[in-house]
Structures are given as C-alpha cells and as structure tokens.
Amino acid sequence: MLAADVRDGRAAAPLPRRGRGLVSWRMRRHAFAYAMMLPTFGLTALFTIYPLLNVLFHSFYSGSLFSLAHSFVGLANYVTLIQQGGIAALGTTAVYTIGFVISATVLGIACALLLNLPLRGTEAVRTTFIIPLVVPIVATAIVWTTLFNAYFGPVDAFLSFIGLPRIDWLGDPAMALTTVIMFSTWQYVGQNVILFIAALRAIPVEVREQALVDGARGWRNFWRITLPLITPSLVVVTVIGTITAMQAFTQIYIITQGGPIDATTTAAFYVYQQAFQFFNTGASDAMAAIIFAITLLLTLVQTRLLSRLGGGGIG
Amino acid sequence: MAVSKRSSAVAVLGVASILTTALALGSGALAAPHHGAAANKVTITMWNTSTGPGLVALDKTVAEFNSTHPDIHVNNIFITQQDQILNKLSTALAVGQEPTVLVGDVPSNGPQELKSGKMVNLNAWAHKTVDKLIYPKQVAGCVYKGVQFCIPNGAGDYALYYNKTEFAQAGIKTPPTTWAQVVADGKKLTDPAKNRYGIYIPFGTTEWTVWTFEGMLWANGGQFLNRNNTKALFDSPAGVQALTVWYNCLYKDKVAPLTSFSTPQNSDGEQAFASGLVAMLIDGSWDLNTFDQAKVNYGVTYFPAMRQFATNTGQGSIDVFNTGAAQVKAAETFLQWYLQPSVQVPENAAVPGSMTNEPAVNNNPTFIKDQHKYMNVFFGDLKYAHIRPTLVSYPAISAALGQQIDEVLYNKETPAQALKIAAQEADQILKKNGE
C-alpha cells in the first residue's frame, strides 16, 4: 500500500530535506504522524480496546450479570451459543447486514444523484433526509410500529386502497426482518446521502466538463466516470454500514424485541438476551467476541476489495 | 484565497473548544451535589423508576418525610425507565455507585442481584416491622434461601376486561366466567371484515406471556414446578390443554387477532382493546385509567376459569443496598415510615388502578372511595391468586418457556411439543443452577 507517497502512479516530487540528514527528516515525519494519530488512538486504546480485550478474555469464563465470581470454562460458552440458537442469530445477522448495507448504499447513491440535480425542490427535500438522524430513535421506532400496524396502520390502509393485499409487516415472521431493515435504511440513508453529495460535488469541474463534451450520457457516465471517483466515499459507507449493521440493537429492541419468535434476533440482540434475560454474561461475551471477529474480518476484506474498484492505491 | 481567513477559522475553532472545555470542567466542579449541611444529617440516595401520577405522588411523599425528619434526607431520583434498570444497576454495583434504596425493581431479579453481595439481608429488620403489614404470600415471594432480599411494593393481578358496547351489540347478556364461554362469546363478537375480534392472546417473549400463561395453567389445575423446584410440571396434560385453548382461539375458533401488540415496556396489548380491535383483554388494574382515557365502555370480571378460578400476582419491589451502616439504618427508618398505611393510603389513592401490598390499605374505606370503581374486581380475584417461585433459575426458565409459547402462538409448533421442549430446557436450567 503506497498511499501517501504515490498518487495515480506518479511519484511525488522530491521534497527538500531539512535537518541534518535523511534519518532525522524521516523520524520527524514519523513523530509528527504518531502525534497526530495519538489522541484518537490513545483514547480508543483506553476506552474501547482495553474493555474489548476484557470481553474477549471473559468469554472463556462463566459469569453472571451481578456476580463478581468467575471461573474458567474454556469453550463452554461458545458451545452454549451453538446449542441455544446462536447459529440462527448469526444467520439472521447475515441476512440483516447484507439487506441493510445494499439498500442503504444503493439508495444513498441514488438519492444523492437525484438530489444533486438542479431542480427547485431538492434543497428542501435534502433537508428532510436528516430528520431520521435528528429525531431520537425511541420516538421514530415507535412511530414506525404504528405506521406498519397490520390492522390500523396507514401503510396497510394505503395498500388496500390501491387494491393490494395487506401485509402483516411486524407479525409475520417472514416479513418482520424486512420491516426492521426498512426502518434502519430509512434512518441511515440520510448520512449516506450527505456523504455522497459531498463526494459528487468534489468531483473536479474539468472531469464533469469533459464528460459532457465527450457526449457521455446516463449510465456510462455514471459507471465509468462518477463511480470510480466516489469510491473512497463508497468504501467508507459500505464498511461503516457493515459495522453498524452488525451492532444493530436499539431499533430491534423497540420495534420487535427480537420477535416474532426469533425472526429478528440478530447476534447483537442475542448478546442482550443472554446478559439481561438469562443473566449469563459468559455467553453474551462469547457472542460479542464472535461479532467482533466477523466484523473485523469483513472490514479487512471490504477495505482491500472495494478500494481496488477505484483504480488501486487506496485502502 | 484568504489563507488568513482560514487559519483564523481554525483559531476560532481552537479557542471555542478550549473555552467549552473550560466551561465544562468548571461547571463540572460546580455541579457536584451538595451534601446536607447539618452535621448529624444522614443523606441517602433513593432511585425510582416511577412515572406519571405515581412519580408525582412519590415525590410528594418523600418531601413530606424529609420535612418531618430533620436528621435524614432522602435524595429521591428518577433514574431511568424500568426496562433499563438492569443496565444501570449492574454497572452501578460493579463500581460501588449503587443507591441505598431502589424503588421499582422486581423480585425475580433478586436472586441474581444477591450474587453481588451488596444487598442488605432484611430478615432481622423487616420481620419485626413491615412484613406484618403485607400479604404473607407476597413477602414469601421476596425470600430466597431464607434471606429476605426485598420488600414488596406495588402489586397486581389480572382479570378480564370486556367491552360492554360490543357485548351488547352481539347480544351477550353477561360476561364469560369460563374459557369455554370466552370462546363461545368470541365467535359472536368476531368479524374480521370490520377488524373485530373476541379476545387478544398475549404474543411476545417477555415475562407477560409466561405470567398470563401461568394463570391458564393454574386455572386448569396444573402446576408450574414440583414441590422441591427440581422439575418442571407445566408440560402436564393440564398445561397442554391450557395452551391449546390459546392456540384454538387463534387458529381453530379464530376469535383472536394474529398479530402482536407487544412493546418493550409492556405486552398486555392495551392498544388492541383501546382501539376496539378486541372485545376482551387479559389485563391488570393499571390500565383502568388507560381505558377511561380512551373512552372505552368497559367492564371487568374475574380471569376466566377452566376447572377453577386462578390468577397470578406480581409485584414490584424495594431493594436496600449496603452503602454504609448509618445509611442502611436511615433507609430502614424511612421505609418503616413509608410503608405504614397512613402514608400508603393517600399516596396510592392518588394513582388510579394502584393496588398495594397491604390488606389494611386495600380495605381502607378512604382508599376504596378514592380509588377506581372496578378495583374491587381485582381485589376479589386476588383470593384465587398463585405466585411464581422465587428462584435464581426463574428468569431463564421464563425466557425459555416464553419462546416456546410464542412458537405455538405463531403456529410453528403444537402445544404439546412446545411445552415438552420448554420443560426439558427448564429441567436443565434447574439442574445447572442447583435450583
């Protein structure tokens, strides 16, 4: 990965060296980089990595929510997971993550393109996209359940008004996960739109001019020119979207409480269940460790893979 | 390109962040809570999860105590909503920041909370003072392995609400007394085209579903666990029959709606009854006020019988944590004052649908007069009430059983299958935990 000193295959112009020689210059650069990175990394190391190691460690111990006593049990917690619906939870998480990341990313790009057009209403509509981010999730999730209520909700009322059959959005185990994905997408797409619009508008003027002069239209314009240029944003959106989806809990808790039965019990919800319904912190730590491992793997894969789409050199 | 403009922007940013941080740190120092000025005054922290009229009444009562007891100050704080209390309490206990008193816990958390070693054993004090004011069965629900770990606070059972208007329209003269009658009435009341059903069956994997199922079980003469609490007995034929009644309401007789109205906070399905979707609802006295507000023309009758009448009681609890000898003593003084009927009557009379744990209060004429007119039904049903076992395993058993009941209610398993699986899981849990 030669990101910093190489750009589009061209080496950077050699810079004047200061100080007493080669070693000192490089060390000053390193020192500067470490210093810049330190606040973020230092605080992360203290307040997240250290507790994270704590969790990984405790996943091999038995424990309960209120007790200070722990005893080493090796892989017993992981075995419990497998026996008590952990695999199903991971499967549900996979479906949820894929569904959410695809919808939120694709709709994010689509809405960003749409709202980037010089139409008169776009600025007002762009404003509505931050509503889901501003309003507390406890309120929006409750409203969502009311809107999608099978008997009284306006969504089903609208469906029957236009002649389509009513759908049991939240009560049908087959539909419930989709409804939760829809909520999460609605909630999250505004963030993606903001980032993609920023990326679209950062495309240099010359590139846009050139494309129009060349007569490139519609899809080809998008695929060949626009998409590669917004790839850095695409990487962020996809990676962060995946990480967020793997952790999704609050909206599931409010909208379906993991139900119907276990249709929306994702791994993160399973973690909560084990800790607060079964009081079994060993099992919840084990599932958390699994979530962590999978998320890390996905992140590594995605950053390497996606950056290649943009022409290499990034990621 | 105004480089100076941009660097001044950065400078402004930097100064702003420094100022804000300084303000924050300064205010942080100022925000430190004062402790009582008087030298001998003991301050205790009390957390509550009360809301609405209950919170208003509690605040008023505590203020009265503080003004009449100059040597004790009870710092009453609404800490969070009830379903977040485990988050807050577990972290507080882990760092030694627990309150002295917690109002709004539930006894089923107690055996687990005892493991923290910080709960006060109330035997010595409570037996001599407040326990005799409270229904004995409820006191027993707060005892685990001989240790009383909490004091019951707030009680409830459930009965059957029915919509008088709907009943009149369907030509039903009297409310049902047995489940067979519920089904028969339900058939007359159900009209899917008009979004009308007979009764709401409690979907959801929360304790509510299990709590109401237990009433069905007991009404059919079944038992939850065996006498020694070593084996589950709810998969007996009585239990299977009881669960089958619910299943039939949904899929055979079709007198119940097929969707869940459960929320994270409660699963009783109040919205279904308030909206007129169902004409009957299993619910407790706390929703009397709700349906008054929703302007439903309702009546209340005993929880329907099968072989006998039964219902379930549940309660909230008050915990005391060992934050210091002086504070525990002060807490006991406060609680002894708080639980006397002369205090409990006015506090609970102000909260519609409130059922207390004390016979002296529930039978007090002033309380009866000021309370809701249908409270007598809930009190009457109380004589048929059973109580859940107080065990370390109970939360896990309930979670397992709730999941299986839900499988039946969503037509994924038969009642016999589900209860058998749940009983096996319960036996394993009991074996693992020792009881």
Next chain:
Amino acid sequence: MASAAATLTVPVGRRGRPVRWSFLVWYPLVVIAGFVMAMPLLWMILTALKTNGQVLNLASPIFPHPLVWQNLVQAWDSAPFGRFYLNSIIFTVSATLGQVLTSAMAGYAFARFRFPGRDLFFYLTLTGLMIPFVTVMVPVVQLVNDFHWLNTYQGLIVPNIQNAFGMFLFRQYFLSLPTEVEDAATVDGASLVRRFTVVALPMARPIVSAFALLAFLVNWNNFLYPLLVTKTQNMMVVPLGLSIFQSQYTTYYNLLMAAALIAVVPVLIVSVFAQRAIVNGITLGSFR
C-alpha cells in the same frame, strides 16, 4: 465561475438544449423521497398533540381534534429539561469539536504518512466500533470511575473525544486529495504542522462540515453512555429525560412524542441551517 458550474450540471440533450421531459421523471421521485423521510416526523407531531387515550386507540382519526398543546407544557414540566438541554449542549458541542479535530488529525496521519505500524493502528482504531457496547459497559464505567469522573462533564466528554468513523472518513478524503497544493506549501517552507492546519485542513472543509453535523446528531442522541455515567438529575442529558414517559404499566406516548419534539426542534433548525451551509460550502469549495 459559479454560474458556469450551474449550467454545466444541467443535462443537455443532443442539440445542447436542456431536456425538460426528464425532469418530469425525476421530480415525482424527489417529492416521494421527501415525503417518506418526513412522514414519521409528521406522525410524531400529530401524536404529540393528542390525548393518550386517542393515541392508544389506534382507530381514532389521524388528525387530533382538539389539538392538545398542553402536552408540550406538561412534557416540559415533567422533568428538568432546561438543565438537560444545558448538559446536552455542553456535552455535544465539546464532544463534536473534539471528534472533528482528533479525526481530522488522525485521518491526515493515516493518509499522508507511512510509518511503522500504520495499518495496524488504523485497523485497531476501527475495532472500537466492532463490539456491542452492552458487553463493554462495565469495564468502561469502571475506568471512568477510576478517574473519579463519574457524574462529571469530563466523564461524559473525554471518552467521546475520538470517533473512529470520523477518522476513517477523513483518511479516505485525504487519500483522494492530490498532494500538489500541500507539496507546494512545503516547497515554500511550510512546516508539517502548517501543512496540516493552513493547507490541508481548510481544503477538507466539506468533510469537516459534513462530519461535524453527523457527529453532532449522534452525540446529541447518545442515551446509554450518559445513562451509565450520570448519577444525579443535574447531570443528565436530554435523551435520558425521555425515559420519564416510559413505564412498565403504560407508556404516555403523547407526552413522549411531545418531549421528543421539544428535544428535536432546536436541533432540527440548527441542522437545517448547518446542512445548507455545508452544501453551499461544498459547491464553492470545489472551485479551487
């Protein structure tokens, strides 16, 4: 220059004249998108102005009649929201400023410099996002307690001064930014620090603004962490105040929505203006 760009973004047809018919396709989509986004907020407003009885009766009419403005007053009075607001502002502004600064610094370091362990540190920082908070909450609170920061502003703010998402965002942005301008500044004699503060950071203004807005909203709505580190009501933040309407007996939906509106309206107004500024800033900023 600005007008030239505006003309250039209008799709031109073969004969060079704007193709109006395509707008007929896009316009309804824009309206639908706006409606879908705004609908839950509209529903919230309607719910906030009903009695709780009307809210619980799902069959009651959508539009409340009469409008119960009293709910807003009652919600405000139910808890010390004035104090919650002050705490939220202090917490959110400080945390957001901190996150913007530290993320920009770290993102710049990861993008522009090759130093030993760079990729390791990068991914380690991201790991912070990968574990469910409920499992780490006890160790985190223990740490905060060890610093004697429970129930203080520093306890709320300091652990939230970093943001791995922001770091990632800035890193991607700086990676895609050509180094010519910075190199020119270095040739002119700028130190490393000046390269960052005077040259690179101002060029990152679109991302700074976008991230600042997003971070502000996330920090404003943070519920669980403040719940765990505050002990007294005078340190609580607005999201914690919303708990007061949710009970195990009945949820006062109308008051909850009213309180959520009180929590939201000022933030929404600020966000609207901020977003307008971001977008305009972006448009202007792209003409370097």
